[in-house]
Amino acid sequence: MDKSQNGEDNQQLNLSANASICGYDSLHRLLKDNLKPHHFQEVNRLLTGLNCGKVLETIALPESVTTLSVDHGFDVQAFCFHAEKELLREPRVVRVGLIQNSISLPTTAHFAEQKKAIFEKLKPIIDAAGSSGVNILCLQEAWMMPFGFCTREKKWCEFAEPADGESTRFLQSFALKYNMVIISPILERDINHGEVIWNTAVVIGNHGNIIGKHRKNHIPRVGDFNESTYYMEGNTGHPVFETAFGKIAINICYGRHHPLNWLTFGLNGAEIVFNPSATVGELSEPMWPVEARNAAIANSYFVASINRVGTEIFPNPFTSGDGKPAHADFGHFYGSSYISAPDASCTPSLSRNRDGLLITDMDLNLCRQYKDKWCFRMTARYEMYAETLAQYVKPEFEPQVISDPLLHKRSS
Numbered sequence: 001m002d003k004s005q006n007g008e009d010n011q012q013l014n015l016s017a018n019a020s021i022c023g024y025d026s027l028h029r030l031l032k033d034n035l036k037p038h039h040f041q042e043v044n045r046l047l048t049g050l051n052c053g054k055v056l057e058t059i060a061l062p063e064s065v066t067t068l069s070v071d072h073g074f075d076v077q078a079f080c081f082h083a084e085k086e087l088l089r090e091p092r093v094v095r096v097g098l099i100q101n102s103i104s105l106p107t108t109a110h111f112a113e114q115k116k117a118i119f120e121k122l123k124p125i126i127d128a129a130g131s132s133g134v135n136i137l138c139l140q141e142a143w144m145m146p147f148g149f150c151t152r153e154k155k156w157c158e159f160a161e162p163a164d165g166e167s168t169r170f171l172q173s174f175a176l177k178y179n180m181v182i183i184s185p186i187l188e189r190d191i192n193h194g195e196v197i198w199n200t201a202v203v204i205g206n207h208g209n210i211i212g213k214h215r216k217n218h219i220p221r222v223g224d225f226n227e228s229t230y231y232m233e234g235n236t237g238h239p240v241f242e243t244a245f246g247k248i249a250i251n252i253c254y255g256r257h258h259p260l261n262w263l264t265f266g267l268n269g270a271e272i273v274f275n276p277s278a279t280v281g282e283l284s285e286p287m288w289p290v291e292a293r294n295a296a297i298a299n300s301y302f303v304a305s306i307n308r309v310g311t312e313i314f315p316n317p318f319t320s321g322d323g324k325p326a327h328a329d330f331g332h333f334y335g336s337s338y339i340s341a342p343d344a345s346c347t348p349s350l351s352r353n354r355d356g357l358l359i360t361d362m363d364l365n366l367c368r369q370y371k372d373k374w375c376f377r378m379t380a381r382y383e384m385y386a387e388t389l390a391q392y393v394k395p396e397f398e399p400q401v402i403s404d405p406l407l408h409k410r411s412s
Contacts, residue, residue, distance in 0.1 A: 019281075019311070019332045019353040025075070026336065028348035049345035052082045056345055059361060061132050068128045072121075074101075075356035076128065079339075079347045081302070083363035092364040094245045096272065096302075097134035099125050099143075100337045101355040102310030107146045111158050115144055119170055125357050126171075130178030132359050135206075135245040138183040140308045140337075141253050141276040142199070143167075145187060147308065150224035150330050151318050157230060160189035160197045163213050168202050176208035181243045183250060185276040187230075188213070197231045201250040201276065203241045211241050216252040217261055223283050224320045224330050225254070238264040246271045246364050253277040256291045256305075259298070266299035271364045275305045280331035288336060289349075296340035300371045302362050309335040309355060342370040 024030035028047075032040050041055075048056060059078035069076040083091065104117035122139075129137050141147075144167045148156035161167060163186075171182045181204065188200035199216035215234025219227050238261070240249045249270035255261045256275050265273050275292055279285075288307070296303040310333055317326035336349040339360045350356035371377055391397050 019334065021352060025351040025353050026349050048348060049341075049343070051341060051343060051345040052084060054082075056081065056347060059359065061359065065128045065132050068124050068131075069357070072124045073355065074125055074128075075351040075354045076359070077348065077350060077356070078132070078359040080361040081339075081341045081345065081363060081366060083366035083369055086365060086369075089365055092246070093361055094272070094364060095133050095135045096304055096339065096360050096362060097129040097132070097137040098304055098306045098337045098339070098350075098358040098360075099129070099137065099139050099356070100306055100309050100335045100350055100358075101125070101140065101143070102308065102333075103146050103312055107148065107312060107314050111145075114146065115159065115166070118144055121355070125355065126174050128357055129359065130174060130180055134178070134180055134359060136181045136183070136243065136248060136272070138250075138274040138276060138304060138306055139185060140306045141185045141278045142187050143185060143276075143308075146312045146314075147278045147330065147333070148312075148314060149227045149230055150320075151314050151316065152226050152229045153314075153316065154230075157187075157189075157197060160187040162191050163188055163200060163202050164210060165189075168204065168210065171204055172208040175204045175206055179206045181206050181211075181245060181248070183248070183274055183276070185250070185252060188215070198234060199227070199231050199252060200234075201252060201274075203243075203248070203250075206244050211243065212239060214239050214250045214252070216255065218255045218258050220254040223322065224280075224318070225283075226320065227254075238268050240265065240268040240270045249273045251275050251295075253279065256295070257287075259295075262295040262299055266301055270299075270301050271367050272302045272304060272362070273299075275303060277305065277307045278333060279307055281334045282331050285334055285336075288334075289338075289346075292338075293340040293344070293346050296342050296346075297344050298376065300342045300367050300374070300376060302342065302364075302367070303340045304337075304360075305339070306337045307335050308333040309351070309353060342367055 057080045059080050061078050104121045105114045145159035167186050171184050175182045185201040188198045190196045200213050202213045203211040205211045215236045217234050240247050247269050249265040251273050292303040292305040311329050313329050317328045319326050334352050337358050338347045338349040340346040350358050
């Protein structure tokens with residue numbers, strides 16, 4: 001990102017031209033390389049927490065996966081979340097994979113070629129996930145296209161496709177080949193309802209079947225994110241999909257800013273909630289490490305956060321009514337995908353500026369163990385909040401404010 005396009009001073013942000021942080025592609029790597037080992041150990045404990053009282057373990061991956069990552073230039077990391085051993089339940093270990101990526105061709109290229117190039121880029125990364133034994137794989141928001149929703153130009157609607165369209169068919173073969181559930185966030189065109197467009201996540205089962213879909217509940221109208229020009233709030237509620245590997249839900253992008261959105265997926269029984277996103281540094285990066293981790297703690301489930309990578313330049317400059325000069329890009333999509341656990345531990349993030357694959361084993365028994373430990377469900381007082389919300393949505397609602405009787409009394 002540069003000052004002429006985004007109004008930000010790179011020196012102030014300590015970001016280089018390749019969007020690294022002081023030459024490092026993640027905060028974790030910067031700290032590890034510049035702190036003394038015993039200092040880093042303590043800082044890392046505070047930043048990523050402890051899982052069952054220990055530092056999060058790494059996983060050894062097949063040599064073929066490492067070779068794929070080197071040959072195709074993507075970051076690959078692997079970790080393991082444990083749960084305490086139980087007497088009456090066996091461990092329920094699920095291997096989850098997250099893919100973050102940049103687009104492959106300029107946004108001026110033919111749309112069909114852009115989509116084809118993204119497919120080609122993802123093939124080796126998906127193969128790496130499948131070869132590693134990933135059970136559930138999630139891609140980033142609108143993975144099959146550039147994120148053109150800043151421009152307000154309607155031509156980007158051409159990327160929209162039915163839930164069973166080209167992108168789903170592309171992924172179904174991998175799901176079947178690797179016995180893998182795949183979450184595919186796409187720009188959906190609902191052929192049966194006036195060809196309306198939605199921001200949708202399609203859930204593909206491990207037999208290559210379509211289990212269902214979820215549409216984005218909350219649509220941003222902030223900064224350059226003018227998404228309501230293209231689609232409105234979803235109409236699918238808060239579905240939880242029971243798969244061969246656990247109960248999963250998808251909280252798409254902007255929904256992560258809404259605590260009740262997270263809560264409702266939990267009330268419906270989710271054990272893993274995926275948050276496929278497309279967000280940029282100037283707008284949200286300080287919030288990124290906080291919100292999903294807080295949701296995992298508050299709702300006693302795992303959260304998998306995925307963000308795209310790179311700076312996407314569009315043909316025509318645009319503005320967003322914020323007084324800033326016209327510019328041709330959103331800013332830098334900072335990647336940094338990571339996974340949070342209900343015990344407040346989390347993985348280090350993937351690269352800020354490279355394509356990447358994050359693989360994580362998680363014992364789903366940890367969800368109930370932390371429900372039992374913290375009793376958030378038992379102590380939640382849902383009836384009290386339900387009553388307040390029921391009153392709040394009425395036009396005659398009045399806030400419960402008790403004023404000091406002396407507050408507005410004139411002094412004698």
